[in-house]
Amino acid sequence: MIHSSAEELEQLEIELLLEALYRRYGYDFRDYFYESARRRILRRIQRNQLKSVAALQHAMLHDETVADELLKDLSINVTEMFRDAGFYQTLREQVLPQLSTEEHLKIWHAGCSSGEEVYSMAILLTELELYSYSRLYATDFNVAILERAMEGICPLGEMSRNISNYQSAGGRGDFSDYYHARYEHAVMSNGLKKNIVFSEHDLAVHDSFGEMNMIVCRNVMIYFNQNLKDRVFQLFSESLNEGGILCLGSHESLQSNVLNQHFEPLHSEQRIYRKIG
Numbered sequence: 219m220i221h222s223s224a225e226e227l228e229q230l231e232i233e234l235l236l237e238a239l240y241r242r243y244g245y246d247f248r249d250y251f252y253e254s255a256r257r258r259i260l261r262r263i264q265r266n267q268l269k270s271v272a273a274l275q276h277a278m279l280h281d282e283t284v285a286d287e288l289l290k291d292l293s294i295n296v297t298e299m300f301r302d303a304g305f306y307q308t309l310r311e312q313v314l315p316q317l318s319t320e321e322h323l324k325i326w327h328a329g330c331s332s333g334e335e336v337y338s339m340a341i342l343l344t345e346l347e348l349y350s351y352s353r354l355y356a357t358d359f360n361v362a363i364l365e366r367a368m369e370g371i372c373p374l375g376e377m378s379r380n381i382s383n384y385q386s387a388g389g390r391g392d393f394s395d396y397y398h399a400r401y402e403h404a405v406m407s408n409g410l411k412k413n414i415v416f417s418e419h420d421l422a423v424h425d426s427f428g429e430m431n432m433i434v435c436r437n438v439m440i441y442f443n444q445n446l447k448d449r450v451f452q453l454f455s456e457s458l459n460e461g462g463i464l465c466l467g468s469h470e471s472l473q474s475n476v477l478n479q480h481f482e483p484l485h486s487e488q489r490i491y492r493k494i495g
């Protein structure tokens with residue numbers, strides 16, 4: 219008999235649960251940071267008043283609503299408009315003007331959550347007069363959050379922070395031109411939605427999107443282990459045109475052979491890279 223500590227047994231149970239989630243529903247969290255997945259799984263067990271990881275696995279396998287809860291727990295959707303003002307200011311002043319000679323602009327927002335990031339980009343492109351020949355692809359693996367993104371709604375209570383971020387990022391327009399209020403929500407204008415295509419895409423499972431000029435994937439890979447990060451960098455490298463731009467989040471790790479091989483820094487501080495081959 220192999221002796222295992224309680225900790226090792228718990229890890230085994232969690233790995234089996236993630237394997238079962240993948241094989242039953244196709245969501246692959248097997249290469250997410252173990253500690254952060256563990257915390258969320260244990261919280262779900264408590265909330266559902268279950269006794270063990272194995273009990274959660276049984277419930278999840280037989281009840282899709284439990285799988286949906288688990289998916290929500292594991293996919294963290296925190297976002298805001300013009301998050302990290304310095305990043306958007308760099309895009310506005312230095313990066314996007316360089317792309318203005320392209321005939322068409324294709325930009326992929328991978329892990330777009332409820333859409334604040336892609337609407338911020340749509341505003342930037344509008345103000346730089348680049349929007350009419352741009353196409354934005356906004357993807358996430360969480361269908362429920364993607365539906366919110368498509369509607370373009372945002373709690374009114376969050377708008378003052380969004381407006382202040384917009385101004386810190388160099389926005390000089392009247393932000394109220396970009397949305398109207400409906401009950402407790404701000405609804406982004408149809409003009410901003412016009413050239414955005416929303417679609418389900420799982421970075422851990424699905425293939426590349428072709429011929430992008432820019433990929434924005436911010437605050438998504440912080441939850442991935444190195445294995446999965448390398449898969450995604452490879453996917454991005456295949457999806458970008460030569461000279462295409464890759465934008466990561468401010469805490470995203472740069473330790474990757476794939477990244478070093480195929481990209482050079484354009485703005486290191488803002489984690490903006492250019493594809494070199």
Ligand SMILES: C[S@@+](CC[C@H](N)C(=O)[O-])C[C@H]1O[C@@H](n2cnc3c(N)ncnc32)[C@H](O)[C@@H]1O
Pocket residue numbers: 293294295296297298301328329330331332335357358359360363419420421422423435436437438467
């Ligand atoms: C913290 S949010 C970041 C949202 C936005 N990019 C930002 O920086 O404000 C992370 C998003 O990544 C999505 N996500 C996590 N794993 C994913 C995967 N394997 N494929 C696609 N999206 C994923 C989550 O559903 C969530 O909406």
